[in-house]
Amino acid sequence: MKNKSGQVTIFIIIAILIIAGIGAYFILRTTLTKTDIPENIEPIYTTFLTCLEEDTLTGINVLQSQGGYISLPEFEPGSEYMPFSSQLNFLGNPIPYWYYVSGNNIQKEQIPTETEMEQQLESFIEGRINNCNFNSYYDQGFEISLLESEAKATIKDNEVRVKLNANLNISIGNEGILIKDHKITVKSELGDLYDSAKKIYEEEQENLFLEEYAIDILRLYAPVDGVEITCSPFIKNADEIFDELQEAIEVNTLALNTKVDADGYFILDVSVKEEVRFLNSRNWPHSFEVMPSEENLLIANPVGNQPGLGIMGFCYVPYHFVYSMKYPVLVQVYSGDEIFQFPMAVVIQNNNPRQSLNVTAIESVVPELCQYKNSEIEINVVSKQGNPVREAQISYECFGNKCNIGETEAGRLSENFPQCVNGYVIAKAEGFKDSKYLLSTVSPGSLTVIMDQLYNKNIQLKIDGVNYNENAIIYFVSDDFTKTVLYPEQRIVELAEGQYEVHVYIYRDSSISIGETTTEQCMEIPKSGVLGAFGLKEEKCFEIEVPEQIISQALVGGGKQKYYILESELIGFSTIEIDTKSFSVPETIEQLQINHLLFETKGLEIGFR
Numbered sequence: 001m002k003n004k005s006g007q008v009t010i011f012i013i014i015a016i017l018i019i020a021g022i023g024a025y026f027i028l029r030t031t032l033t034k035t036d037i038p039e040n041i042e043p044i045y046t047t048f049l050t051c052l053e054e055d056t057l058t059g060i061n062v063l064q065s066q067g068g069y070i071s072l073p074e075f076e077p078g079s080e081y082m083p084f085s086s087q088l089n090f091l092g093n094p095i096p097y098w099y100y101v102s103g104n105n106i107q108k109e110q111i112p113t114e115t116e117m118e119q120q121l122e123s124f125i126e127g128r129i130n131n132c133n134f135n136s137y138y139d140q141g142f143e144i145s146l147l148e149s150e151a152k153a154t155i156k157d158n159e160v161r162v163k164l165n166a167n168l169n170i171s172i173g174n175e176g177i178l179i180k181d182h183k184i185t186v187k188s189e190l191g192d193l194y195d196s197a198k199k200i201y202e203e204e205q206e207n208l209f210l211e212e213y214a215i216d217i218l219r220l221y222a223p224v225d226g227v228e229i230t231c232s233p234f235i236k237n238a239d240e241i242f243d244e245l246q247e248a249i250e251v252n253t254l255a256l257n258t259k260v261d262a263d264g265y266f267i268l269d270v271s272v273k274e275e276v277r278f279l280n281s282r283n284w285p286h287s288f289e290v291m292p293s294e295e296n297l298l299i300a301n302p303v304g305n306q307p308g309l310g311i312m313g314f315c316y317v318p319y320h321f322v323y324s325m326k327y328p329v330l331v332q333v334y335s336g337d338e339i340f341q342f343p344m345a346v347v348i349q350n351n352n353p354r355q356s357l358n359v360t361a362i363e364s365v366v367p368e369l370c371q372y373k374n375s376e377i378e379i380n381v382v383s384k385q386g387n388p389v390r391e392a393q394i395s396y397e398c399f400g401n402k403c404n405i406g407e408t409e410a411g412r413l414s415e416n417f418p419q420c421v422n423g424y425v426i427a428k429a430e431g432f433k434d435s436k437y438l439l440s441t442v443s444p445g446s447l448t449v450i451m452d453q454l455y456n457k458n459i460q461l462k463i464d465g466v467n468y469n470e471n472a473i474i475y476f477v478s479d480d481f482t483k484t485v486l487y488p489e490q491r492i493v494e495l496a497e498g499q500y501e502v503h504v505y506i507y508r509d510s511s512i513s514i515g516e517t518t519t520e521q522c523m524e525i526p527k528s529g530v531l532g533a534f535g536l537k538e539e540k541c542f543e544i545e546v547p548e549q550i551i552s553q554a555l556v557g558g559g560k561q562k563y564y565i566l567e568s569e570l571i572g573f574s575t576i577e578i579d580t581k582s583f584s585v586p587e588t589i590e591q592l593q594i595n596h597l598l599f600e601t602k603g604l605e606i607g608f609r
Contacts, residue, residue: 037177047133048132051131052129052162052164053184055129056153058128063120063121067095068194070121073086073096082102085100095342097328097342097344098110101345104370114194118153119153122152125151125164129146130146145168145169148166148167149164157191161183164183165182190340193274193338193339194340197333197340200272210253211347217245218351222290223321227319228317230302230317232317232507233300236297238290246286246288253329254279258275280327284328286325289324289325295484297486302315302317323350328343330342370404372418374416375445376414377445379405381429382448384453392427392432394426394427398424420442421442425447432453436480452496452498456494458491458492458575459490461580462580463579463582472504498565501560502604507556508554510551510592511550512587554595555586578605579606581602
């Protein structure tokens with residue numbers, strides 16, 4: 001029994017020594033990480049640190065190219081009203097807007113904080129570090145494993161520091177090492193670039209400098225308001241104006257700068273040490289609108305040629321057009337090879353900049369008609385013949401707010417509408433005149449919308465019974481529908497059945513001169529001093545000088561006529577024939593005024609063939 005007891009004791013001692021040896025082995029491996037790495041393992045660890053550095057630099061590059069994001073915020077599409085989505089597609093790279101207006105007209109910010117950028121960089125490194133390529137070392141017999149990665153990133157002005165807590169086991173034969181803590185520092189201007197980008201963004205939100213430049217461009221390149229001395233209408237093509245505006249926006253946006261040695265007008269008062277570039281492209285989402293307009297024409301009619309205004313002695317055209325513009329600007333802050341970029345939306349509404357957004361706000365939520373749709377309405381859209389109108393766009397308008405509802409299928413739409421008393425259902429469809437019906441939606445219901453079909457008709461203009469192929473302006477005016485034709489460039493008009501008043505103006509070149517005049521205008525103003533405080537007034541007169549003017553276009557023919565156009569005429573004939581009368585070519589202001597009086601009395605002969 002004693003011998004057996006001694007043998008058990010020996011086995012226990014041996015087991016203890018084995019366990020102690022294994023523990024010493026792992027303790028030795030850990031100790032080695034803090035003091036020295038074996039020479040044959042050092043290249044592997046260098047490769048690992050290189051992978052960590054490359055992953056960090058890749059993450060930094062993604063942050064800089066995507067406005068401070070690696071994982072993008074949830075995508076939000078734009079709308080017909082606001083063309084912006086929540087991201088700008090720049091050369092195939094989606095960049096979240098730092099400021100934009102959503103499709104339902106809500107102002108939004110999505111500016112990442114520095115902490116959020118660090119967290120996204122940490123997640124990026126943790127997800128990629130396991131892909132480090134050790135294949136060449138596996139071929140040499142090394143065993144390498146990496147477990148439990150946890151990264152900590154710190155963004156400084158000129159560098160980014162990364163600590164990675166991960167169990168990296170490297171062994172070959174009986175030799176091995178466990179390395180737990182890994183640290184690298186990479187040179188990067190990410191922190192500085194981000195700080196400068198925020199300064200530019202805050203300057204825009206406080207002072208709206210991009211909108212102010214946009215208004216300057218608008219007034220320089222587009223007719224906004226003014227007066228022209230002429231007796232012919234002021235007519236501009238909206239598409240041509242928008243093309244010129246877009247080109248001007250591209251060029252002038254690129255000219256913006258923060259350098260003190262740049263052109264003074266384009267210098268921004270923002271203190272940043274890096275280079276800054278502002279970009280816009282006609283290929284990015286944008287929207288240009290102008291009112292009043294008829295289809296794609298801006299038209300202002302003259303004053304002074306109406307009956308009873310002959311005493312004025314001349315004609316003039318006052319015009320005032322209201323524009324809304326929405327387009328993105330991409331801001332790039334760069335130093336050396338590093339570029340931090342983010343987009344912002346520029347919004348001009350009714351010739352005015354948008355309201356400045358509090359830069360501390362995350363989101364400005366504005367209640368809107370379209371957010372609350374809870375009345376089920378059935379809409380049936382048919383033509384006058386009772387046929388369903390396919391693919392009609394249905395919207396609902398209530399007190400100036402318009403909400404898109406949807407599109408009919410086989411002439412029918414059943415959707416929830418926002419609740420409103422005495423709102424309007426608006427139906428639009430290709431080949432039909434827009435229809436507008438009054439409907440209260442405080443409770444469920446239904447509505448049948450009847451749409452008038454449009455027909456393309458040729459126009460043949462005659463003067464004194466002879467075909468006329470020179471310049472003229474023709475208006476087809478009804479209560480809710482107006483068409484303008486610039487003849488002879490346009491010879492086709494799209495009309496529906498209805499009552500119209502047809503106007504024809506025929507102009508020719510003129511050189512009638514209005515001499516320089518000086519008139520005196522007097523008005524009562526408060527007296528200066530104490531007497532003015534008691535409401536006493538005095539008369540003060542001013543001399544108003546009107547310089548010499550040349551009327552380059554004079555009315556030489558035309559007239560107007562009321563005519564009810566039947567649908568049978570639109571279906572059965574291809575051409576509208578309009579015969580008007582000519583006037584004598586005026587050589588004086590008095591003769592010009594006589595022509596305008598004649599216009600009011602002359603009718604038109606209208607027929608179909």
